[in-house]
Amino acid sequence: MLIYFVFVLGIGFALKRYMKTSTDFFLSGRSIPAWITGLAFISANLGAQEVIGMGASGAKYGIATSHFYWIGAIPAMVFVGIFMMPFYYGSKARSVPEYLKLRFDEKTRGFNAISFAAMTVFSSGVSLYAVGLLLGSLLGWDFNFSILVAAVIVLVYVFLGGLTSAIYNEVLQFFLIVFGFLPLVFLGLRDAGGWSGLQVRLATVATSNGFAPGAWSESWRFMGDPSSNPMGVEWFGLAMGLGFVLSFGYWCTDFLVVQRAMAADSMSAARRTPLIAAIPKMFFPFLVILPGMIAIALTHQAGQSGFALPAKPDGSLNYDMAIPLMLGHYFPTGMLGVGLTALIASFMSGMAGNVTAFNTVWTYDIYQSYIKRGASDQHYLWMGRMATVFGIIASVAAAYVATRFNNIMDMLQLVFAFVNAPLFATFLLGMFWKRSTGHGAFLGLLSGTLAAAIHHGLTLPKGAFVGIKGGWFGHLHTYPSEMAQNFWTAIFAWTTCFIVTIVISLLTKPREQEELRGLVYSLTEKPSEQHLLWYKRPVTLAAVVLFLTLLLNIIFW
Amino acid sequence: MGLDIRTPIGLMFAIVGALMTIASFFLNTEIYHRSLGINVNFWWGIVMFIFGITMFFFGKRDSSTVKPTAESAEGLKIEAEEHRSGVEVDTKNENE
Numbered sequence: 046m047l048i049y050f051v052f053v054l055g056i057g058f059a060l061k062r063y064m065k066t067s068t069d070f071f072l073s074g075r076s077i078p079a080w081i082t083g084l085a086f087i088s089a090n091l092g093a094q095e096v097i098g099m100g101a102s103g104a105k106y107g108i109a110t111s112h113f114y115w116i117g118a119i120p121a122m123v124f125v126g127i128f129m130m131p132f133y134y135g136s137k138a139r140s141v142p143e144y145l146k147l148r149f150d151e152k153t154r155g156f157n158a159i160s161f162a163a164m165t166v167f168s169s170g171v172s173l174y175a176v177g178l179l180l181g182s183l184l185g186w187d188f189n190f191s192i193l194v195a196a197v198i199v200l201v202y203v204f205l206g207g208l209t210s211a212i213y214n215e216v217l218q219f220f221l222i223v224f225g226f227l228p229l230v231f232l233g234l235r236d237a238g239g240w241s242g243l244q245v246r247l248a249t250v251a252t253s254n255g256f257a258p259g260a261w262s263e264s265w266r267f268m269g270d271p272s273s274n275p276m277g278v279e280w281f282g283l284a285m286g287l288g289f290v291l292s293f294g295y296w297c298t299d300f301l302v303v304q305r306a307m308a309a310d311s312m313s314a315a316r317r318t319p320l321i322a323a324i325p326k327m328f329f330p331f332l333v334i335l336p337g338m339i340a341i342a343l344t345h346q347a348g349q350s351g352f353a354l355p356a357k358p359d360g361s362l363n364y365d366m367a368i369p370l371m372l373g374h375y376f377p378t379g380m381l382g383v384g385l386t387a388l389i390a391s392f393m394s395g396m397a398g399n400v401t402a403f404n405t406v407w408t409y410d411i412y413q414s415y416i417k418r419g420a421s422d423q424h425y426l427w428m429g430r431m432a433t434v435f436g437i438i439a440s441v442a443a444a445y446v447a448t449r450f451n452n453i454m455d456m457l458q459l460v461f462a463f464v465n466a467p468l469f470a471t472f473l474l475g476m477f478w479k480r481s482t483g484h485g486a487f488l489g490l491l492s493g494t495l496a497a498a499i500h501h502g503l504t505l506p507k508g509a510f511v512g513i514k515g516g517w518f519g520h521l522h523t524y525p526s527e528m529a530q531n532f533w534t535a536i537f538a539w540t541t542c543f544i545v546t547i548v549i550s551l552l553t554k555p556r557e558q559e560e561l562r563g564l565v566y567s568l569t570e571k572p573s574e575q576h577l578l579w580y581k582r583p584v585t586l587a588a589v590v591l592f593l594t595l596l597l598n599i600i601f602w
Numbered sequence: 603m604g605l606d607i608r609t610p611i612g613l614m615f616a617i618v619g620a621l622m623t624i625a626s627f628f629l630n631t632e633i634y635h636r637s638l639g640i641n642v643n644f645w646w647g648i649v650m651f652i653f654g655i656t657m658f659f660f661g662k663r664d665s666s667t668v669k670p671t672a673e674s675a676e677g678l679k680i681e682a683e684e685h686r687s688g689v690e691v692d693t694k695n696e697n698e
Contacts, residue, residue, distance in 0.1 A: 081607060213607045220611060224653070228646050232638060378629060379622050379643040383650075 083321030092395015103337025150483030286532025435478025467493020493542025517602020612658025619651030
């Protein structure tokens, strides 16, 4: 673990001398090869909510959790690479909010920049909170001390090397996570008697919870009706809410991931970034969900296996501990160090990703736009470093706020549903419908977010109480699970934003077509990729990725 | 010029892998009861070592490094755009 920390900081120092301009610091001088940005693309997302949250969902819902990947992330990543990247990269925008300004107007950008900045600080705080919790429960470190160590390390390497340093460290963290978790999956599966052995064990888990035997090991078969699968959702809510609205909203518009692709060294490298990322991403369920599934299977035979998930004070199982405890169960001294380091690395990469996105949006979209315009490049570089310090301090504060909420995953889904879900409708219309206008986009976003809040305020998941779970306006409808409620909140938000944007756009004056060149699909030349080798062409890559994903869906149907 | 990311990654995995493999000879074999009797430290140490050496080798052989803005075509375009739109003043002189 010490060796890892030394290397992380070493990369920061080694890159310090290359950080001469603000473009170096925020966009890596736009000079990074596609395979590096590609790995950073998924690694930035691989924070606490991914590793701990997906492991926890694997235990709670079984293989159905893979929908987050095989119907959610992958199609969205293909879409952003093929259709949206030409506008992000080609428009010379330096951030996602800046694209909104070029395409629509100042107020749309301001709304997005501010809500996004708040969200990154919150997510980075959650990562930090997870580090503190983990080091506390596994190594007995003090919560405050753990948070401080992690925050200072991230601060130093981002402060020194900017985005390049964050991206380099994300690649390092990516390999560390793969190497730290692979033996866990291998040992766990071997212990459970392979995939077929695990299926048998999970069947008893399913029947004892009142579901059909395959509910934990078959991802699609029980999606016909919300009452027959542990997630409590049906196929339409799943495909539209998670697959279309939430996943596309996240992977296509979240600057945290898009920033990685924007650092690529050419248009085709930028387009390949999410596609290269999709290949390891589609196998991540085996790395993070399977250990959770094995954990619940072992817990059900605690007598023989000697492994059990701990219970929370209210009697339900503490699913968030699935992955950390599995590491402790299977790894001996030595390997355990690597496994824990991998876990901490994932939290730090998640945090660093948020911090770099935050300092860029703050400096370019808030500071340079509204506070101090037309200063020297050195001044903005300095501001970026200050924003890094401020972002980390705010994350530490957010981490202490997070100690008050217990379910990380549901909480984040809620925030994404409020802010991100309507956003994808705005981008879709902005990029593919040249008639859409700034007023339309802004009011659409506003009403979409409002619709999400109202929907959340009027509904409740089954068995929950009025409060953070919803229902604070009254109680109109009960969803079978919190997840179903989140998916439907997203669907309502997206639809409202989509319709309001169209109506207002038709009522307001459109912009001159000439101004929209390079920003809208029908007015932009398609990038030619004929000169590239066939396996480097984004479209070929996309076809391969989609085919493999379809195959995985069918195998685990 | 520049730093190829494969070099530090390779170096780190090679060192950690080597340490794990060496340590596996000194550790009490009883600890492998947890890992179903498999000496994970030894085997996984070797895998990580080989991976590290391979990465290090490729990092040294060809270079795909990050360039400073002043040397990258796309980076220069961004700088030019910033100056054109007036969000930033020229900084060439301050850098020298």
